[in-house]
Amino acid sequence: MTPRISRLNAHPRPRPNAHARARLRPATGLAAAGLVVVMLGSGCAALTGDTGSDELGQFLSALETGDLAGAAALTTDPAAAEESLTASVAGLGYPALSTSADGDRPDQEPVPVEFTWNLGDGSGGEEQGDDDNTTTPDTSGEAAADERIATTSGQAGTVKVGEEWKVQWEPTILDSRLVAGGALAYSDLLDYDTNILDRTGAPLMQWTPVTAVTLAPDAAGSADAVAGLVSGAAPTITGQSIRDGMAEHPEQPYQVVALRPDDIDPIREQLAAVPGVSLPEQGQLIRTDRELDSPVLDGLPNAWTEALQAEGGWSVDIVNPGVEPIEVAGAPVGEVEDLTSTLQISMQQAAQSAVDGSGQAASLVAIQPSTGGILAVAQNSAADQQGPVSMEGRFPPGSTFKVVTTAAALQAGVVGPEEIVPCPGQITVSGRTIPNDDDFALGDVPLETAFARSCNTSQAVISDRLEPSAMKDTAAQLGLGVGFFASGLSPNVFTGSVPVTEQGPARVEASIGQGEVLASPFGMAVMTASLANNGQMIQPHVIQGMPGTANDSPEPLPQNVVDTLRRYMEQTVQTGTATAANSVPGLGGKTGTAEVGSGPSHGWFVATTGDIAVAVLIEGAGSSGPAVSMAAGFLNAAGQPAA
Template sequence: MAAAALAVVMVGSGCAALTGDTGSDELQQFLSALEAGDVAGAAAMTTDPAAAEETLAANIESMGFAPSLSIDTPDGDRRPDRDPVPVEITWDMGVAGGGDGDGGGAGGGEGDDDEGGADPAGGGGEPSPAPRVVTTTGEASTTKVDDQWKVQWAPTILDTRLEPGGYLAFSEILDYDTSVLDRTGAPLLQWTPVTAVTLAADAAGSADAVAALVSTAAPTITGQSIRDGMAEAGDQPYQVVGLRPSDIDPIREQLAAIEGVSLPERGDLIRTDRELRSPVLDGLPNAWLEALQAEGGWRAEIVNPDAEPIELGSAPVGEVEDLVSTVQISVQQAAADAVAGTGLAASIVAIQPSTGGILAVAQNSAADQQGPVSLEGRFPPGSTFKVVTTSAALQSGVLGPDEIVPCPASITVSGRTIPNDSDFALGEVPMETAFARSCNTSQAVISDRLEPTAMKDTAAQLGLGVGFTGPGMSSSWFTGSVPVTERGPARVEASIGQGEVLASPFGLAVMQASVANGGRMILPQVVAGMPAVANDAPEPLPPGIVDTLRRYMEQVVRSGTATAANSIPGLIGKTGTAEVGSGPSHGWFVGSTGDIAVAVLIEGADSSAPAVEMAADFLGAAGQPAPLPAG
């Protein structure tokens, strides 16, 4: 949040400096404390510290920010003990505010279960709006209390036009008619009137009754979840849920009759389809708010009881075009349907390689219990990481595209014995075959010839281990981490996606999309036309390496470990089974066809086969992405 700056100037006349024992030093100390943001310290120098602190804090808050002050006292012969000294205050509200605006704070995109506003987060790289600066002129005087000079407290220190009960106010004016659309133009999120079902801090006894009434619209809310939330809120009222008009109207009277319930009205940016849930939607309210603030208007005014507000300054609001997301509702629905088909925790992330646009992110309720693991999870990627190991070997020249490699049932390399799944053995085979059948032993042999940084550097070329930030994206999104490994057991384990190598479904989708993008790292985006910024800029894989890798990945689907998905035209991919302690292994599949790349994770599946089937179901239902709007 940008800090407001207040410049305070005492305006005098004549040419003699303030002299003598008049309280002028104490007045300057008061203003200096206010300048430093020490409201309590400033208030303590007044004749009424309690009233001063309350009024100063309330007015500073209503101006939208925690201020930092600067002060200049010109020469003058005014005596604050005899004549009030004019005090000129300049309020600088910065260029991107966090005020509530005219329609309330932006919601978290839920609507049926919304408990917080979107955090303002700057202008997304757009040109900064003009500064928002206003000036007020007040008066200050001093008096002696018990032989000590004090500042005579009055709200008119802030502005002489303030009347009893009046206050200063700043508000942003935003174009709330702006919606968030999917890539086809269908509405995803819209600003909608909602009713905030709120419980007083001392009304925990009403939690069960409230939960019973709102459960139809918000089935995850229980009496216990309300009590837990109230405990965290302490002595503040607790918002249970925000309900749309269609949900609140049938139960409004019953809710209003419950002790401790209040039903304030406000607006929220909520999903148009409450059943459409995805972690990728959670960041869109922030991106929406950034876009609105970039064209936002504002006003600052003095609000006195029973009087028209006195304007201090303002700027008109600009019209904001609807924000277009790269998400496609039909693809998101296909992903949601696919992950719902298993009782195990499952995640799918789909990306358009040509643009980096995130098409869908879905995880089922079992995965939801762990948080947004599709975007932030840290899992061993298993044999899907052979995409990186093989690319590193091809790029460094330690492996030829058609080289014959050993694929025994098990092998000891650098002190680490690596077996194949179910101890299968192929003997001496072309690398294409070893890759398609996912020979761990072949990868172990290859890794022994690599340089310590080879796998880490190659992973970064495909976006794995790279950090991305952009509108609608959270800094907690995680692609992966790949260690630098000296020759030895750690490198052998890393070569097959075990040991210290970690990745999320998002990270492996980025990797596969980068392969499909000709080996050039994609820049993911959630808002159309606003690609992420990467913390690394690696060179792309050479075209010849990409061609060889794609040939290998095509064979995985035709004759290797992913033949269950060979009904999907043009599909290339790689399977993975990742060991996790003593429990069942995780199953992975990454693949791409046309202009869609996907990563599928099923935790505890003990095989990649279910992930392959899930990917085939998803891709068959999703089809190819719709084009983004021109421009």
């Protein structure tokens, strides 16, 4: 099949500017090549200075070390030479360079000069956008190609100006086909027509032409006018936010927003009339549904870029004014199949609807236990103000951590699945007094009942029998506290942190998810999904066919422990603290209330049914009740993952 190459990469190409291309190419620099100047004669000694050969050698040496101004100063037209040399070297991305010249009298006729441009390994990227529903590729992907080399052949002569020899400046020094105003240019060739689909095959992200609304550095006075015009498409942009952004790099043009064709067309003429506004066209990978928002979407362009670079081609061209570019070197681009995400748009919409219904900061993460695929990640605007807390937040998990404490105790054999345990209203263990919520007391009850009713005092008793590392090790078996890495998954994701605790107050606090125990909603979803995956830690990922890796590979929980915990969690929904969610068939879960200073407690709920595991956090909810209701609403609306 013929690769689908975006018109943005097809000939004719505009000459890249120095700033943009410097970001695209490796940071090796001309100086990396060292001094490799070879002056070859025709069976005679090296050229002598009275022909200008020394000056030609100095000119080539300056180019190799990256001293473009110094090289230009050795020519008959320093200004034109520096402009032309800079355009080509920047257009190639400041590569490493070696040169050679062949001839014995550059003063009599131009001698052949050869330039070998080492363009690196093909790693690169694109200019960044600033739209709240558009994203451009990152440059963090691994290089997909071997070293890229281009060779150009030109001619150079010398002439005596006064008492000094000078290199006769002509663009043809770099290549005999270059003309005034022309330059060498490097391009990455990528199959930009590759889409990202959701797990059902519905388009999730596509490469789309957009218009970048850009303000000149001295046009801050136009900020309010621009904000007013783009507010329909980007309501979060204000005149002040534009001015703040411009102040970060006051010497550079500021891209306010990148707008889709439907958004820019009605206001294009009005924007163009605002002083200092320019409207360059570019391409970006954007979300097909502008309303779809999630922290997990932000990493998908990285996976997309990696896939494109794996099949990427490249081209070095001579770009002369007004004519078709001339290819010097390159490799063709390969076709990349559409990427399929593990996300499901309908589930993401249901998750977003669920969190948007809360007045407090709320986050929800859903994962498919059988595969580790992330199904949905949502947080509302109140949570957004803190950053991507659904994936990176650090919160005490409260009683949801009793899944770990109970699993550790069952696995260690310090408590049996049918054991009778005390559940008084308060208890002092190892110097720490722990109360139940509102000091409720059940007396001596089966461990299943104590778990379902969330008895803090029971957990304190059984934790006192554990080894110092038991809770930390058990948490890791379920992925909590483990670092995960996957294409498209942010490198900053955080599952949790569980300390090693000696017998004493710190262990008692940790047993109920307080003290030094921390977790994110993502981490609690991983824990719950791993338990549902027969106790085998999942490998969370967001692109099908690109599974993740972990910095730990713990043994799974024993099956008898898994079966016991599932029974306890189902009992929690049927008769315990999560009965508000018993309308969801087959649901098992665990509630949690986490104290945070003097403010209202955070409310948690983790649950699993069928092939979906979910974690919900509502900050400052005061109890777990709102989180239970939110999870039930989401699960009833979302159903099961599509096959």
